Amino acid sequence: MANCEGMTESEWLRCTDLEPMLELLRGKVSERKLRLFSVACCRNIWHLLSNALDRKAVELAEQFADGLVSREELARATAYGAITYDWPDRNWAGRAARATAKPTALAREVAECAAWARALDGPSWEQLVRVAEVGASEHAPLLKEISGNPFRPMPPRPEEVAPLAIDIYAGKWELMPKLGEWLLEHGYREAGEHCLDRNIQHVKGCWVVDWILGKE
Ligand SMILES: [Zn+2]
Secondary structure (H helix, E strand, C coil), rough: CHHHHHCCHHHHHCCCCCHHHHHCCCCCCCHHHHHHHHHHHHHHHHHHHHCCHHHHHHHHHHHHHHCCCHHHHHHHHHHHHHCCCCCHHHHHHHHHHCCCHHHHHHHHHHHHHHHHHHHHCCCCHHHHHHHCCCCCCCCHHHHHHCCCCCCCCCCCCCCHHHHHHHHHHCCCCCHHHHHHHHHHHHCCHHHHHHHCCCCCCCCCCCHHHHHHHHCC
């Protein structure tokens, strides 16, 4: 287990290992953020979610994170979906395994991410660590995209640009550069550069959009 007490800001910025990052964020990020992170992981492996019900379950988990569907609706999706909350589910993991050349780790990762996204009681830290264990280094940037920099407290949010952020949150991600330029012009350098960075994959839960909308 990494010693997170000793992690510095520059270590955080360089870090690509999910486990110490998650440990650092423990107790500092909301259940919504964690759920959206797992949804983003699922969307990264969308091609492996071959069953329409599985995809629907992830979509519902995303909506549940924002309070748009009820716990009951999410529970129904869990019941109908081919995957179950309990790992391992052989049918589903087997399907994922057949879809990839690296069956065990990836199938496990897929199942973990999906189970985690749909966990009715919120993702558990044991699940988080298991996702980290499979070496999903491509998920580390997604976690940073959602958590932001835990070493930097955010300034008061610029509410005047909220209408643009609402559009982006609704799916118009092509407006991110416009938001970035506005933020840079108004002195929000870090947030503006985040929006303008072409290497960042922005997802629901993006720390800049959440900050402007007052979402935690
Ligand atoms: Zn972002």
